[in-house]
Every structure is written in C-alpha cells, then in structure tokens.
Amino acid sequence: MIKLYKILLLSLTFFVFSLGSAYADPKKVGFIYIGPPGDHGWTYMHDVGRKHMQSQLGDAVTSTYIENVPENADAVRAIRKLASSGHDLIFTTSFNYMDQTLEVAKEFPNIKFEHATGYKRADNVSTYSARFYEGRTISGHIAGHMTKTNTIGYIASFPIPEVVRGINAFYLAASKVNPDIKIKIIWAFTWYDPGKEADAANTLINQGADILVQHTDTFAPCQAAEKAGVLAFGQASNQEEFCPNAHLTAIEDIWGPYYAARAQAVVDGTWSSEDTWDGMDKGMVVMSPYNTKLMPASLIQEAINMEVAIKDGKLHSFEGPIYNQAGELMVAEGEVADDGMLAGMNWYVQGIDGELPQ
C-alpha cells in the first residue's frame, strides 16, 4: 500500500514538474567556446554577444557555455552534452567545429545549431560569420600612412581563407597609399600562445617592423609593441588598455545583435537555416576608437570616411585589378571579388613576399 502511495506521489511530482516547464518555457541557448571568455579576443567577444542576447531577451532565454573545447572529437562530446541537456539553440564558435556540429545536428533534428565561420549547412544548421576583412582594409590604409620603416609585421595563425583574406585586404590597402611598403608574415600555427605570440612580435620588431598586425587571440603582441615603442593593431576586441601607447585601433567582432535575433527567432518559432555574412553595414564589424594620441586628425577622418564608404557599398576591400603572386589577373578592373572567391581565398596578392604555407 505504501509502495503504491509512493509511486503515485512520484508520478504526481513528475507531472507537476513537466507542467511547470511547459508553461514557463525559457528557451535554453548553449555556446561552445574555443578558448576562455577571458582571452580579451575572439572568445571574449562571443561571450559579450551572449550576455547581450541574455539582456535583450531577459526571461525568455537562459544561456550556458562550455569553454576551452578543443577542435577535435572532444567537440562532439561537448556539443552533444548541450544537445542532450535540453538546449534549443546551440552556437559553435570556431571554424573547426564544422563537421562535429553537423554530426551532432543529425542526431538531434529538433535542435537548432549555428556554426560560426563555416560553410556547411543543414536543415537545422545555420552558418554565420563577419566580414572582418573590411576592417583590415582600414587598418592597412592607416598602416600605410603611419609606418616610417615601410615594414609591417603580421602575426598570422593558420593558413585558412579567413586569415589569408585578412592579409590580402590589409596589403592591398596599405600598398595603395604606400607602394614601397613591405609586409613580413610569421605563421605561428596557433590561435593562443602568449609566449609564442610575443616571440613572433619581437622577431618582427627586430627585423625592422614598426607596426604589428595580428590574427591570433591574445594581447601579447600588442604588449610587446608597447614595450618596444612601436605601433600595433588590436585583435577582435578593443585592447587599448593593455597597450595605450601602441594601439592604433582594433577590429571588433560584434555578435550580440545577431545572437539576440537568432534566439528571438527560436522563441517565436520562426528560425530557419540561413547563411549570414555581415560586415560593417550591419554593425557586425566595428572599428575601435582611433587613437588620437598617435594618429593625425586628418588620417582619422580618412579612416572614418572609409568606414562610411564601406557601409554604403562604395568601397570594396577587393577592387580589381588584383593579381596573384604569379602575376595572373584574379579580379578584372572595374570588378570586385565575389563571395565565392573570398570564401575560398588561398593565394597571396602580388607584392607579398614568401610562399603561403599550404
């Protein structure tokens, strides 16, 4: 008799709980991070975006994240963990989570997935990215004017199209205002190693670079520039507080509005698989405040004008004629590179020394 009573009580409890969740129903949004939110770079900005989404949607969503998820089979486990714990929408925020995201998405057809910087989609998998290269064009323009040694040091991570696109956009803009400019590139083959990034920065400075550009995730290069008395651009977030006398500007990734919109779509039930690649016009790429201590007012004005031109579609980062290193015409005069070419860019433009590691 007691047993029966117990079972009854138990099932009643379950019933009440399931009823409760059916009515309150906050959507659960999960994030997979490649690094720690405290990197003050890539992951940090995704976390800022997550918080923005949370503040915009309030009680309608709850959010969680898993940090330091490696880009290997471990990612499957992490994504599956979120999927199987009742999340409705999952953002995977690094390029090499691509296949893992699709693998888990297949097992959970009712859960929505969003993969950052990738190109493989499914009915329940969207992709999104930002046109960071638009910011590189402005950095390049500034660097072309500011350099005294005509030597720019560029710390790159991995030879993937996104990074190569950044280098090309930067060089095209820099060489336009300063044809004598030389760009020295070090591939660090890591996103995250403060020591190695500092080594690369010091090596470039030692070889005569007076402006550093980075496509790695920590502020070590900026700090090295500050110490050596040269200039630098921040990466992913405004890093001026770490190197106030070196930091010219930074390209910031603004994910918040996108995350809020996508989470809202899930709440409203209007979510569908899409491919988003927004730039400055939609506010997904923003330049940090230009450093007035270091840059002349006229140059700051030029940079702001360029921002407006890019937003209006009057200026494109890849305007023809563009030649590759072998001298072949890649983009004809009067044309701009299409998204397909940009997405798969694996060649240097003419004028860059050295060979692109494949």
Added chain:
Amino acid sequence: MDFELLYGIVKIILIATTPLVFAGIGELVTEKSGVLNLGVEGMMLVGAVTAFVTLVITGNYILAFTFSILSGVIMSSLFAFLVLILMSNQIATGLALTIFGIGLSSMIGKNYIGTPIEGLSPWFFVIFSFVIVFFISYFFYKTKAGLILRAVGESHNSAHALGYGVLKIRFCSIIFGGAMCALAGSYMSICYAPMWQENMTAGRGWIALALVVFATWKPGRILIGAYIFGGVSILQMNFQAWGLSLPGQFFNMAPYLATLIVLVLISSNKLRVKLSAPAALTIPFFKGR
C-alpha cells in the same frame, strides 16, 4: 648580417628559452631521485598565476616570486605525500596534478585576466638559469649529497641499507622540482609575456619533460636541449619573416622532431639509456623491505 639584428635574435632566444631551462632542471632533479612527476605544466600554471595575482595585489616583485615558489612547494608536497607516503601511481598522480593545476590556476586567475602590470626585466633570471644548471651539475658530480641523491634514484634499497633516508631525499627533490616549475611559471607571467591568461604556458611543461629525456638526465645537456629547442623555433620565425620560401609547418615541428630523433637515437643504444636513466625511476619505495 648586421650585428644589431643578430644581437636581437640572440636576445629573443635567451628570453624564450629560460622557462624551459628552469622547468627542465627542476624535473631532472626530481627524476634523478627516482620519481617521475608529470605535473610540470600544472605547477607552472599555478606558479604563474600566484606570482601574477600577488604582484597585482601587493605590487611587490619579491613577494610575488616568493609566494609563487611557495605555491610550487605546496603543489609538489601534495604530490610527494600521495606518491611517497600513500604510494599512489606516479604517472597517474602526476597527470592529475597537471589537470588540477590547470583548473586551479584558471579559478584563481579568473578576475585577473587582462589586468595590466609592469613587466620585470628578464635578464636576472636568464643569468640565474645558467647559474642554477651549473650549481646542480656541481652538486650531482662533485658533492657527497649529490651522490647520495643519485644513489637513491638508482637503487633505493641499497641507499636505504646504507642508512640514508630515501623518502626524505625524494621529498626534497620533488619540492625542488616544484619550486623550479613555479619559478618558470612566474617568469612567464611577469617577465616573458607580462600578463595572466588561462593556460598561458601552452604546453611548455610537456616540452620540459621531453627535455629531461633529451638530456639523458644530465644537467648540462638540459641547457643544450633547451637552446636547440628555443633556437630552432625563433630562427624559423626569422626565416619566415625574411620571406624565405621554407614550409613554416616544418619548422614548427622541427623542435619536436629533434626531440624525437634524439629519443630514437638514445633508445637504440640500450646501454646508454641504462647508464643515464635513473634505474629506480617510477618505482615506489617500501620501507619495510
């Protein structure tokens, strides 16, 4: 090549290699006494975050390094207690220490990421790293205490029979190793890349472990191994920046390749390994026997 450039390259190599020397020599002493501590990476991280947080709070460099070394002592005492007294498996305990260290350092440093500090000049530590290697070399081969430590690592039963306190000596060696790893970590967060970021040692603890094998457990060779490693990785960056068409990936793996080649070479000559590897490495000591 002009002198200025060369001088700059040498400077960068010296600064980049020093943490490897500290961690490597610390682990070497531990292993010489017959204990393998795989917790190098974890102890480096805890040392790094302790030094950084202490510096931010007190602004005192001496306190920062003192507390950092103390944190290494505590971490390694914990390890020593587990493997010497409770006789847990050294490899598993060492791995656990690394995982624990990664988590603990992230937790302590959570609110200190990105706090700007005034970095300290690395040159004192660069010189100190050479001095310490010389000192350890002298200690091992010219003093009686060094001979006893090595004896404990070769055959703890013989050393015990002769009346030496095996556990006491191992305990001291483990603590020395922990202190050196913490010093390597604090050098990283205060001199090398003056900042705190999670997991900032980025695998250097594992390189230090490989260095001990590379050095065939001889202190002087730690210096040689560390500088080959540091030198190759900095030189490949210079080659890249000169625009020499050499595959960057190759040069990034070159240091690891060099370690691997040495490992193969020394293991092909069984006698040479037997001569230099401490015979009692990873073997626990039971006092009752």
